[in-house]
Amino acid sequence: MRQIFSYKSQKISYVSEWIQGTLWLHVGGKTFTFESSQVAKKSRKGHIGLAHNKIIAPMPGKITKVLVVEGQVVEKGQAVVVMEAMKMEYTLKTELAGPVEKVKIIVGSQVSLGDILVQINQEPK
Amino acid sequence: MKKIKRLAISNRGEVAVRIIHACHELGIETVLLHSDVDKNSRAFRMVDKAICIGPASTIDSYLNIEANIQGALAAGADAIHPGFGFLSENYKFVEAVEKAGMIFIGPSAKAMKAVGDKVNCKAHAERLGLPLIPGYQGHNQSVDFLLEEAERMTFPILVKAAAGGGGRGMKLLTSRSDAKELIESAQREAQAAFGNPTVFLEKYLDRAKHIEFQVFGDSTGNVKHFFERECSVQRRHQKIVEEALSPSLTDELRRKMGEAACLLTQSVGYQGAATVEFLLQDNQFYLLEVNTRLQVEHPVTEMVLGVDLVKAQILTASGNFVFSPHQVFYPHGHSIECRVYAEDPFQGGIPSTGLLGKIEWPEGPGRRFEYGFEAGDVITSYYDPMIAKIIVWDETRLRAIEKMSRVLKDSIIFGVKTNIPYLLEIINHPEFVKGTMTTRFIEKFFAEPLKELKTNEAEQALLNELSKIKSKPTSVVFSELGMIESPFVGAWRTE
Numbered sequence: 001m002r003q004i005f006s007y008k009s010q011k012i013s014y015v016s017e018w019i020q021g022t023l024w025l026h027v028g029g030k031t032f033t034f035e036s037s038q039v040a041k042k043s044r045k046g047h048i049g050l051a052h053n054k055i056i057a058p059m060p061g062k063i064t065k066v067l068v069v070e071g072q073v074v075e076k077g078q079a080v081v082v083m084e085a086m087k088m089e090y091t092l093k094t095e096l097a098g099p100v101e102k103v104k105i106i107v108g109s110q111v112s113l114g115d116i117l118v119q120i121n122q123e124p125k
Numbered sequence: 126m127k128k129i130k131r132l133a134i135s136n137r138g139e140v141a142v143r144i145i146h147a148c149h150e151l152g153i154e155t156v157l158l159h160s161d162v163d164k165n166s167r168a169f170r171m172v173d174k175a176i177c178i179g180p181a182s183t184i185d186s187y188l189n190i191e192a193n194i195q196g197a198l199a200a201g202a203d204a205i206h207p208g209f210g211f212l213s214e215n216y217k218f219v220e221a222v223e224k225a226g227m228i229f230i231g232p233s234a235k236a237m238k239a240v241g242d243k244v245n246c247k248a249h250a251e252r253l254g255l256p257l258i259p260g261y262q263g264h265n266q267s268v269d270f271l272l273e274e275a276e277r278m279t280f281p282i283l284v285k286a287a288a289g290g291g292g293r294g295m296k297l298l299t300s301r302s303d304a305k306e307l308i309e310s311a312q313r314e315a316q317a318a319f320g321n322p323t324v325f326l327e328k329y330l331d332r333a334k335h336i337e338f339q340v341f342g343d344s345t346g347n348v349k350h351f352f353e354r355e356c357s358v359q360r361r362h363q364k365i366v367e368e369a370l371s372p373s374l375t376d377e378l379r380r381k382m383g384e385a386a387c388l389l390t391q392s393v394g395y396q397g398a399a400t401v402e403f404l405l406q407d408n409q410f411y412l413l414e415v416n417t418r419l420q421v422e423h424p425v426t427e428m429v430l431g432v433d434l435v436k437a438q439i440l441t442a443s444g445n446f447v448f449s450p451h452q453v454f455y456p457h458g459h460s461i462e463c464r465v466y467a468e469d470p471f472q473g474g475i476p477s478t479g480l481l482g483k484i485e486w487p488e489g490p491g492r493r494f495e496y497g498f499e500a501g502d503v504i505t506s507y508y509d510p511m512i513a514k515i516i517v518w519d520e521t522r523l524r525a526i527e528k529m530s531r532v533l534k535d536s537i538i539f540g541v542k543t544n545i546p547y548l549l550e551i552i553n554h555p556e557f558v559k560g561t562m563t564t565r566f567i568e569k570f571f572a573e574p575l576k577e578l579k580t581n582e583a584e585q586a587l588l589n590e591l592s593k594i595k596s597k598p599t600s601v602v603f604s605e606l607g608m609i610e611s612p613f614v615g616a617w618r619t620e
Contacts, residue, residue, distance in 0.1 A: 005590070007583040016591055019482035019540050023592055029534030030546070030578050034592045059476045060506040064313060082310070086467075086476045086510040087183075088361070089314050113478075 053101075055092050055118040057111040061085030066107055068100045074120060081105070081117050098122050126444040129153055129204045129228060133176075133197035134168070135187065135218075136208030138497030139513060140419070141168035144206050147435035156200040158193050160186035165502040174200050181507040187211040188320055190218050194225050204228035204442065210509065213418040214241050214288070215319075230442045232342075232397050232417050239393040241417035243287055243325060246389075250412050253392060255385050258404065258411045260327035262287075268308050271326060275304055278328050283362075284308055286315035287323035294318055295362045297329060330411070332563045333404040335359065336371050337413075338386035339426045340399050341437060344444045348391040350383045351426050351434075352456050358551060360474075360567045365544075366551055367422035368461045369429045372522055372560030373405075382410050389415065397441050398423070398434050404564070421464070421514070424493060428460035428518040459522040461529050463548045465496075465513040465538070467504045470547035473574040477542035478506050487535035491518040491528060504541050512543070522560070526552055546575055 005012040014027040023034040065082035068074055074094050081092045102119040105111060132148050133156040134141050141157060145168060148155045157163075157172040162181040169175050176196040179186030186192060188211055197205050205222050207213035207230070219234040231237070240246045244262045251257060261274040275282045275298055284307060286294030294315035296307040308324065316322040339351040355371035356364045374382070386401035389412070400420045402413040423434050432454070440446035468474045481502050486494040496513035498504065504512060515532055519525040533549050554570060556562050580588060 005583075005587045007586050010583055012583055012587060014587060015483070015485070015537055017483050017539050020480060023588075024482060024539035025588060025591060026537045026539070027584050027587060028581070029549075030584075031537070031539070032578065032580060032584070032588060033542075034588060036592065058472075060478055061476070062506075064317075079306070084314075084317065085478075085506040086508060087318055088476075088510075089310055090475075091310075 053096055053098075053120045053122055054116050055080050055094060055120070057083065057113060057115045057117055058090070058092070059083075059085045060112050061090075061110075063105045063107055063109040063111060063117070064089065066103060066105065068103065068118065070100050070103050072100045073098065074100060083111070092117070094118075094120055096120050096122055127203075127228060129439065129443050131156060131173075131200070131202045132204045132206055132230070132439070133158055133193075133200060133202035133227075134172070134206050134208065135193045135197075135212055136206070136210070137163050137166065137168065137187065137508065138511070139495045140208040140421075140497075141166075142171065142497055143495055144208060144435055145171045147433065147439060151436060151439060153439070156197065156202050158196040160507075162503075162505055162507065165498075167497050167499050167502070176200050181505065183211070183507065184317075184320065190215070190221050193218070194221050194227075197222075197227060198225060202227060204230060204439075206230040206439070207418065209416075209418050209421055214416070216241070228442050230397070230438050232395055232399065236390075236393045236395045237417045240390060240395065240399070240415040243285075243414055246415050247412070249393070250389055253388055255389060256409065256411050258327050258330065258413070260325060262325045264323075266312070266323055268305055268312075271308050271324070272301070272304055274326055276301065278326065280304075281329040281331065283327045283329045284311040284324050285327060286311065286319055286321070287325055288319035288321040289315060294324065330404050330406045331565060333406040333411075334371070334373060334562075335364075335402065335413075335564050336374065336382065336405050336410070337400050337402040337420075338383055339420070339423070339434070340386050340390050340395070340401055341434070342390060342395040342397060342399070342441070343446050343448045344396060344441050345447055346391070346394045346396055347448055348387045348395055349448055349452075349454070350387050351430050351432060351454060353379065353382065354420075354422055354425055356422060357562045357564050358557065358566055359564055360571075364422065364464065365466075365567070366461065366463050366548065366557075367425055368459065368522070368525075369425040370456055370459070378405070378408065378410065385410075385412070397438050421511070422462050424495065424514065424516040425460040425462045428493070428516060429456045429458055430454050431457070458518055458520050459525040460516060460518045461522075461525045461552070462514055462516045463529060463533065463552070464511050464544075465515060465536075465548075466510040466544045467512045467541045468510055468544055469542040470544050470575045471542075471577050474544065474547075476506060476510050478504050480504075480540050481538070482540035483537060484539075485537040486515075487532055489532075492532055493517070500540075512538075512541070523558075526558060546578060547571070550575065 016025045025032045076097045131154040155172040157175045178192040178196040212218040216234040216237045222229040282298045284296045296311045298304040312322040335356045342348040354369045356367040358366040400416040403410045493516040517528045
C-alpha cells in the first residue's frame with residue numbers, strides 16, 4: 001500500500017516492505033534496498049564475484065565446465081569456471097595469478113549465490 | 126472443422142497466462158503441463174487442471190516430448206499450445222501431438238521443417254530469390270572446420286544455434302584467438318537449450334537494424350502480413366525493447382519486405398502465426414530467419430492492429446479462421462514493449478533470484494502487463510530471466526516513450542532485482558528517441574553496468590526512518606516452508 005512521508009513540508013509517496021531481512025523501498029520512481037540481517041549480507045556487493053583469492057558464485061546455477069585442476073598455475077584473466085543460470089552461460093575468470101589450491105565443484109554441481117568454487121594461491125612475489 | 130474443448134499448455138510464465146486468457150475468452154478449458162517448481166506461478170493458479178510433468182530441469186520436463194504428450198492425454202486435452210521457446214519449434218513434437226490424436230496450435234510439421242529449420246529456410250529463400258546474409262549453414266560441425274570457414278568469411282562472425290532463437294547459443298567471434306572457446310560454448314548452450322548442438326556461422330552486419338514481419342496464414346493457407354516490429358535493442362542477441370511499427374522503414378521498404386515475408390511463408394502453405402526476421406543495413410534487407418511460433422513481442426502488433434494473435438492461432442488450428450477477401454489491416458498509433466528481466470543492472474546484469482515479496486503494476490489507459498508471477502512466488506535459476514513484459518500504446522511514438530517512462534517508474538517489484546532502471550535509461554537515450562538505433566546500440570552505449578541510484582535528501586531521510594523499524598519475522602518465513610516441495614509430490618495429481 002502506498003504511504004505518505006512528510007519531509008520539510010514535502011509530501012512524499014512511497015511503498016516499502018521488509019522481505020527476508022532486506023528493506024525494499026519504492027520512492028520517486030526508483031527502488032532501493034537496505035540490508036540488515038547476516039543472511040542478506042552474504043549477497044552484498046563486494047562479497048560476490050571475485051573476492052581476494054576465491055572464485056565465488058555470483059548467482060545460483062549449475063556448473064557446466066571446470067577449466068582448471070588443483071595445482072595448475074593460472075594467469076590473471078584466465079577463464080576458470082563456466083556456469084549456467086537462467087539458460088545463459090557465464091564464464092568466471094580469475095583476477096589473481098598463481099597455483100590453484102582447491103577446486104570445490106565438479107561439472108553438474110548446483111551452486112548457490114556466494115558459494116566458493118575455486119581457491120587460488122597468490123604467486124609469491 | 127474441429128472444436129477444441131480442452132487445451133493443454135506446454136509452457137510456463139507469462140506466455141502460459143497469455144494463452145489461458147485467450148482460452149477463457151473462447152470458452153476452452155485449460156490444462157497446464159508444468160515442472161514441479163512451477164506450482165508457484167500465476168498460470169498454475171489460473172488453469173482448470175494442472176499436471177506436473179517432471180522436475181525443474183527443462184530437459185526432463187518442458188523439453189520432454191513424451192512427458193508432455195502423456196500429461197496432455199491424462200488430462201483429456203484435445204489440443205496443445207506450445208507457447209514460445211521449449212518445444213514450440215520442434216517438428217517432432219508436432220508429429221507426436223498429431224500421432225496422439227490431438228491438435229497442435231501452430232503450423233504443420235511440414236511447414237515448420239520447410240521454413241523453421243534454418244538450413245532448409247535459407248535454401249528455400251534462395252530459390253525464391255530473397256536476399257540472404259553470407260554464411261555457413263552446413264552439417265559439418267567440427268570446431269576446426271568451423272574455424273576455417275569463419276576465417277574465410279573474415280571476422281566478425283556470428284555463431285548461432287541451428288534449432289534456436291532468443292539469443293541462446295549465439296556468440297560473436299571477433300578474432301581467431303577466442304573463436305574456438307566461443308564456438309564450443311555456443312554448441313553447449315544450443316544442446317542445453319534446444320537439445321541440438323548444431324550451430325551456424327554468419328557474417329556479422331555491424332550497423333544493421335532488426336526488423337521483423339508478423340505474418341499469419343489462415344485455415345485455407347492464405348497468408349497476410351500484420352506489418353513489422355523493430356527489435357534493434359538487443360543484448361547478447363536477446364531482445365530487450367521492441368516496437369511497432371518501426372520508426373525507420375520507408376513505405377517502399379515496408380511493401381517489399383512485407384511481400385518477401387508473405388511469399389516465403391505462403392509458398393510452404395503456412396498456417397498460423399510466424400515471424401519473418403530481417404536485418405536492414407543501408408536500405409538493403411537480408412533474411413535472417415523465420416520463427417514458426419508466437420513471438421514474445423507479439424503484443425505490440427496486437428496493440429497497433431487491434432488483433433488477437435493467440436485467439437487467431439487457436440481458431441486457425443481448429444479450421445475456423447479465414448481472412449475475408451476485403452479485410453485490410455491498418456496500423457494505428459504506436460506501441461512499445463519492454464521485457465522485465467530478473468537481474469541486477471548495477472552488477473552487469475547478473476541473474477537475481479528469490480522470493481517475490483511484492484509486485485504492483487500501474488494500470489491505466491493504453492498500458493498492458495503480461496506477467497507470470499505474483500507476490501509469494503519464487504524466481505528460480507532454472508529458467509529464462511524474463512519475468513514480465515510491459516506494453517504501452519499511444520497515439521505517437523514520442524507519447525508512447527513518455528508513457529513507458531512513467532509506467533516503468535511506477536512499476537513496483539520487490540524481492541528480486543530487475544532491469545527496470547536499465548530499461549528507463551534505454552528508452553530515454555537520444556539515439557532510441559530519434560529511432561536511429563542499430564543492433565549494436567547496447568554494446569555502444571551500455572557496455573558498463575549502471576551506476577548505483579542515488580537517494581536525494583528526502584529519500585535518504587525516509588530510508589533512515591524505515592530502516593530503524595525492525596523487520597517483522599513473520600513476513601519472512603512463510604515462503605521457504607510452504608513453497609518448495611520435494612520433487613514429484615504432485616506428479617500426475619490433477620488439481
